[in-house]
Amino acid sequence: MSQSLDEITLQLKRRHRQSRLMKWLSMGALGLAGLFLVFFFTDMLMKGLPAFQQAQIQVKAHYSEQASKMPPAAVDEDIRDLVSRGWLRLIPRQIQDQPKLLGTTRTEWVLADGQVDQYLKDHPNRLSEDARARVDEMVAQGRAELRFNLRFFTSGDSKMPELAGIMAAALGTVWTMLVTLVIAFPIGVMTAIYLEEFAPDNRLTQLIEININNLAAIPSILFGLLGLAIFINFFGVPRSTPLVGGMTLALMTLPVIIIATRTALRSVPDSIRHAAFGVGCSRWQVVRDHVLPLAMPGIMTGSIIGLAQAMGETAPLIIVGMVAFIPDVGGTITDAATVLPAQVFTWSGEPDRAFVEKTAGGIVVLLAVLIALNATAVLLRRKFERRW
Amino acid sequence: MNRSSPGEPLTHNDNAHHELIIRVRDLDLWYGESQALHGIDLDLYRNNVTALIGPSGCGKSTFLRCLNRMNDLIPSVRVKGSVEMEGRDVNDARTDEVALRRLVGMVFQKPNPFPKSIYDNVAYAPRMHDLVSRKPDVDDLVEQALRDAGLWDEVKDKLKQPGTSLSGGQQQRLCIARAIAVRPEVILMDEPTSALDPISTATIEDLMDRLKLQFTIVTVTHNMQQAARVADYTAFFHLGEVVEYNDTKTMFSNPATKRAEDYITGRYG
Numbered sequence: 035m036s037q038s039l040d041e042i043t044l045q046l047k048r049r050h051r052q053s054r055l056m057k058w059l060s061m062g063a064l065g066l067a068g069l070f071l072v073f074f075f076t077d078m079l080m081k082g083l084p085a086f087q088q089a090q091i092q093v094k095a096h097y098s099e100q101a102s103k104m105p106p107a108a109v110d111e112d113i114r115d116l117v118s119r120g121w122l123r124l125i126p127r128q129i130q131d132q133p134k135l136l137g138t139t140r141t142e143w144v145l146a147d148g149q150v151d152q153y154l155k156d157h158p159n160r161l162s163e164d165a166r167a168r169v170d171e172m173v174a175q176g177r178a179e180l181r182f183n184l185r186f187f188t189s190g191d192s193k194m195p196e197l198a199g200i201m202a203a204a205l206g207t208v209w210t211m212l213v214t215l216v217i218a219f220p221i222g223v224m225t226a227i228y229l230e231e232f233a234p235d236n237r238l239t240q241l242i243e244i245n246i247n248n249l250a251a252i253p254s255i256l257f258g259l260l261g262l263a264i265f266i267n268f269f270g271v272p273r274s275t276p277l278v279g280g281m282t283l284a285l286m287t288l289p290v291i292i293i294a295t296r297t298a299l300r301s302v303p304d305s306i307r308h309a310a311f312g313v314g315c316s317r318w319q320v321v322r323d324h325v326l327p328l329a330m331p332g333i334m335t336g337s338i339i340g341l342a343q344a345m346g347e348t349a350p351l352i353i354v355g356m357v358a359f360i361p362d363v364g365g366t367i368t369d370a371a372t373v374l375p376a377q378v379f380t381w382s383g384e385p386d387r388a389f390v391e392k393t394a395g396g397i398v399v400l401l402a403v404l405i406a407l408n409a410t411a412v413l414l415r416r417k418f419e420r421r422w
Numbered sequence: 423m424n425r426s427s428p429g430e431p432l433t434h435n436d437n438a439h440h441e442l443i444i445r446v447r448d449l450d451l452w453y454g455e456s457q458a459l460h461g462i463d464l465d466l467y468r469n470n471v472t473a474l475i476g477p478s479g480c481g482k483s484t485f486l487r488c489l490n491r492m493n494d495l496i497p498s499v500r501v502k503g504s505v506e507m508e509g510r511d512v513n514d515a516r517t518d519e520v521a522l523r524r525l526v527g528m529v530f531q532k533p534n535p536f537p538k539s540i541y542d543n544v545a546y547a548p549r550m551h552d553l554v555s556r557k558p559d560v561d562d563l564v565e566q567a568l569r570d571a572g573l574w575d576e577v578k579d580k581l582k583q584p585g586t587s588l589s590g591g592q593q594q595r596l597c598i599a600r601a602i603a604v605r606p607e608v609i610l611m612d613e614p615t616s617a618l619d620p621i622s623t624a625t626i627e628d629l630m631d632r633l634k635l636q637f638t639i640v641t642v643t644h645n646m647q648q649a650a651r652v653a654d655y656t657a658f659f660h661l662g663e664v665v666e667y668n669d670t671k672t673m674f675s676n677p678a679t680k681r682a683e684d685y686i687t688g689r690y691g
């Protein structure tokens with residue numbers, strides 16, 4: 035006997051209620067995740083954006099003979115304590131570089147002391163009552179203000195927060211990533227091609243496959259120990275350098291690239307391979323001309339994501355000494371260097387409160403780079419994705 | 423005329439050519455432990471269409487793949503016996519399977535154009551084999567192959583478009599153009615029309631009629647009318663054996679074996 039429409043509808047009610055409930059639950063989960071993300075980003079931006087501004091004050095700078103020997107003499111005594119000591123220290127070198135400066139007095143906007151900066155940003159500071167009054171007066175006269183902190187993006191680290199910049203670490207990251215890419219990409223892709231397209235399916239290749247998958251799950255700090263033991267102690271690669279850091283991260287990224295490449299290769303339908311073999315392609319021609327072009331978007335996305343992971347990695351780099359204090363921008367792969375996350379880590383340990391915003395600013399830069407990388411991955415996939 | 427040796431058809435088709443191109447003798451094939459082909463003897467003649475028919479799973483595709491060693495791609499396969507072409511055993515260690523596949527092309531059941539432009543689909547293999555290199559020569563060759571495949575008029579204005587943008591029937595003709603572009607001796611077709619509508623099927627059947635003037639065609643089909651229409655000779659496979667190999671007309675009007683008769687008349691599932 036068949037049921038009537040009404041009976042069926044009645045039974046369905048419970049099922050509909052269930053699916054509505056599941057829909058609300060999953061939407062709630064998504065909302066919660068989104069909320070965390072928004073919270074995290076606003077917190078980081080709120081804390082980090084002040085780092086992109088720095089207090090400057092207008093002073094009469096005397097480039098005198100005396101100042102070249104004793105820099106504090108370059109500014110008048112009444113505001114000497116408000117000027118960054120870091121800037122003062124640079125005066126002799128400036129005079130040396132530009133002899134024409136000697137003997138002149140110029141009205142210039144110069145870096146203010148870190149405490150003045152914190153005061154102008156309404157952060158806790160150690161400025162005396164008297165100094166605060168003088169800063170207030172200068173602000174009223176338009177001789178003290180917060181300006182865009184170009185130095186943060188162009189200079190290296192410093193013990194004085196108003197001088198500290200992210201550039202040395204950013205360059206270190208670029209070099210390290212280049213080394214990682216140059217090592218891990220070709221080796222990873224070729225390994226995957228061998229395993230997927232050439233190797234017979236036997237015990238040995240299965241064993242290799244399992245081990246590669248295991249490798250991807252190893253805590254990253256162990257790769258640091260491996261890098262220390264093999265690259266530094268055995269092969270004598272100079273420590274603290276992008277070279278050794280890049281090699282260490284390459285070890286870590288290899289399994290990610292291998293797995294991504296194998297997945298991409300496997301997703302190319304066999305009918306394409308058969309077509310290619312059918313017209314008389316050799317195995318390598320099949321791979322090069324037909325399989326790889328189709329797998330490329332997947333390979334690139336996987337590799338970029340692997341690189342992005344490596345880029346955010348700190349633990350293994352600490353082990354190979356890449357948390358060095360690098361005040362100068364412009365080293366190469368064999369000079370001591372630090373990387374963005376390590377720089378953030380260093381700053382977060384500084385006692386001076388002014389470094390809190392540097393830390394957050396560094397994180398904002400790191401996040402921006404990572405987001406840019408991931409967006410590139412998505413774009414590449416969109417652009418090269420082809421149907422067959 | 424009666425068969426004088428194993429492998430020859432029972433009756434000769436007097437209108438067909440009888441220059442031997444491939445001689446298969448005592449061919450056994452195993453997938454791992456299970457034997458899929460049992461002692462196949464078959465002579466294939468130049469400029470003929472030979473149809474392979476038989477129930478599903480009887481080994482037609484497997485046999486077809488022996489002719490251009492596509493079975494090499496399946497790791498568990500083991501072959502015994504001889505497949506002779508130009509006086510040489512194709513399974514011989516000295517025979518390069520890549521060279522063999524240049525002489526024995528293949529068209530698959532499901533159209534599988536490369537994910538490239540229509541032009542590149544046809545031009546790829548001849549360029550790869552260094553048959554042509556100058557651009558005008560490639561253009562000529564692409565046009566000729568597409569004309570031979572009966573596709574030229576439909577695609578001549580959109581050669582740069584992806585091959586996958588064509589209809590199923592057009593894609594299959596593109597695959598045929600791709601196969602004939604390297605001027606092979608033999609073209610193997612594994613149920614080339616099974617995924618196509620009746621009109622595309624008829625087009626491809628006409629095509630086979632014309633192509634056999636230049637090539638030798640071995641085709642697998644489940645469509646008895648198709649075999650009757652296009653083939654000069656028909657081989658009936660059953661359980662990995664050739665039960666009857668005969669002139670197509672005789673095969674369909676007066677089969678020599680009961681099993682072939684049952685299959686052709688539809689009494690066998």
Ligand SMILES: Nc1ncnc2c1ncn2[C@@H]1O[C@H](COP(=O)(O)OP(=O)(O)OP(=O)(O)O)[C@@H](O)[C@H]1O
Binds near residue numbers: 481483
């Ligand atoms: N790759 C393979 N591995 C193992 N066994 C296979 C493989 N391909 C085919 N076989 C087996 O070999 C036998 C013949 O298969 P084959 O594909 O040649 O049949 P067919 O005549 O082409 O059938 P159909 O008409 O359905 O295409 C079948 O029993 C099948 O199960």
Ligand SMILES: [Mg+2]
Binds near residue numbers: 482483484
């Ligand atoms: Mg088949």
